Amino acid sequence: MADVSLAAIRKTYGALEVIKGVDLEIKSGEFVVFVGPSGCGKSTLLRMIAGLEDISSGTLTIGGQQMNDVDPSKRGLAMVFQTYALYPHMTVEQNMGFALRFAGMEKSEIDRRVADAAKILELDALMTRKPGQLSGGQRQRVAIGRAIVRQPDVFLFDEPLSNLDAELRVNMRIEIARLHKELNTTIIYVTHDQVEAMTLADKIVVLRAGKVEQVGTPLSLYDDPDNMFVAGFIGSPKMNFLPATIVDRQNGQVTIALATQAETKLTLPISDAVTLGQNVNLGIRPEHFLAEGQGDAQLSVEVDVSENLGSTSFLYAKLRGGEPLIVEQRQRQIGARQTSVTLGLSAATCLLFDADGKRLK
Numbered sequence: 280m281a282d283v284s285l286a287a288i289r290k291t292y293g294a295l296e297v298i299k300g301v302d303l304e305i306k307s308g309e310f311v312v313f314v315g316p317s318g319c320g321k322s323t324l325l326r327m328i329a330g331l332e333d334i335s336s337g338t339l340t341i342g343g344q345q346m347n348d349v350d351p352s353k354r355g356l357a358m359v360f361q362t363y364a365l366y367p368h369m370t371v372e373q374n375m376g377f378a379l380r381f382a383g384m385e386k387s388e389i390d391r392r393v394a395d396a397a398k399i400l401e402l403d404a405l406m407t408r409k410p411g412q413l414s415g416g417q418r419q420r421v422a423i424g425r426a427i428v429r430q431p432d433v434f435l436f437d438e439p440l441s442n443l444d445a446e447l448r449v450n451m452r453i454e455i456a457r458l459h460k461e462l463n464t465t466i467i468y469v470t471h472d473q474v475e476a477m478t479l480a481d482k483i484v485v486l487r488a489g490k491v492e493q494v495g496t497p498l499s500l501y502d503d504p505d506n507m508f509v510a511g512f513i514g515s516p517k518m519n520f521l522p523a524t525i526v527d528r529q530n531g532q533v534t535i536a537l538a539t540q541a542e543t544k545l546t547l548p549i550s551d552a553v554t555l556g557q558n559v560n561l562g563i564r565p566e567h568f569l570a571e572g573q574g575d576a577q578l579s580v581e582v583d584v585s586e587n588l589g590s591t592s593f594l595y596a597k598l599r600g601g602e603p604l605i606v607e608q609r610q611r612q613i614g615a616r617q618t619s620v621t622l623g624l625s626a627a628t629c630l631l632f633d634a635d636g637k638r639l640k
């Protein structure tokens with residue numbers, strides 16, 4: 280177990296800066312998930328922690344020790360990659376013990392650790408097979424097993440489940456959660472998957488173009504995002520942003536009217552400074568629309584497409600000005616295609632952002 284601390288970490292490739300000053304404190308035993316759009320620097324940051332990329336400037340400490348120039352094998356961590364990188368000519372058992380044999384560990388100790396990891400990952404029955412004789416999920420477990428036997432202080436995972444089909448992904452996700460509970464090791468995990476991030480993380484780090492946008496528990500980012508980027512990135516389908524204008528303000532209350540449907544007005548508790556006529560964006564999550572007649576305001580939309588998923592349905596709709604929005608409904612859409620729908624809005628579940636995307640509170 281070890282704390283990991285990043286202070287003013289930067290990475291440049293020639294003139295190109297891809298990590299632009301990252302500060303981050305990861306506590307011992309914490310499960311931290313990095314999310315962000317493709318190319319924002321998640322893998323680069325992970326590889327810098329692992330020692331697979333040089334750190335251009337800043338300080339990395341693991342367990343209180345500065346690690347910038349320490350060899351990857353001496354940092355007390357183990358990394359699991361998206362492509363499992365197993366040795367095809369070795370058995371499961373040999374793959375799992377390889378790093379320990381390479382380090383010159385005694386055979387009895389290697390056997391003990393490999394057997395322990397095999398039990399945790401339920402690989403006992405597969406020890407003599409080669410990677411080519413395993414399913415994707417089994418290969419993934421061997422790759423994790425290979426990391427476990429090294430008894431690292433910190434596990435690094437870079438999109439470990441992205442090559443698996445939907446059902447296996449769910450199983451492996453639960454297995455990784457169980458593993459974390461059992462070993463209580465610090466984990467840093469990169470994923471594109473909303474559900475993995477929300478369910479596995481103690482703490483999510485949202486990255487954008489080499490910078491940290493916001494750090495917080497999954498629910499704090501979901502309920503209380505600092506800006507439109509985080510609000511739009513966390514949650515699936517993503518939050519709707521409806522252009523609006525401030526039409527009244529008094530005593531910590533702000534009233535907005537939608538830009539293209541001014542009859543839809545909503546009053547929100549906002550104490551940040553705003554001006555009359557200011558352009559803002561009203562944020563509302565797809566699941567927060569109410570039935571007609573409910574809530575604090577009504578909103579008419581035209582439905583383009585509706586999808587029934589069994590437990591929920593999604594309406595892909597438009598405002599009068601053509602702005603798209605997605606509505607999630609718990610009940611099924613029944614009967615003929617409905618094109619015009621009136622929805623209720625509740626001020627308590629809406630967020631407000633200024634024209635630059637900063638949250639107004």
Ligand SMILES: Nc1ncnc2c1ncn2[C@@H]1O[C@H](COP(=O)(O)OP(=O)(O)OP(=O)(O)O)[C@@H](O)[C@H]1O
Pocket residue numbers: 292295297315316317318319320321322323324
């Ligand atoms: N060796 C390199 N030379 C120059 N630029 C690089 C190099 N490696 C990565 N980059 C750039 O650094 C940026 C961050 O890349 P990185 O692989 O960390 O992104 P990522 O967030 O992991 O993306 P993805 O979600 O697609 O895996 C990208 O713009 C990428 O093109």
Ligand SMILES: [Mg+2]
Pocket residue numbers: 321322323
């Ligand atoms: Mg990556």
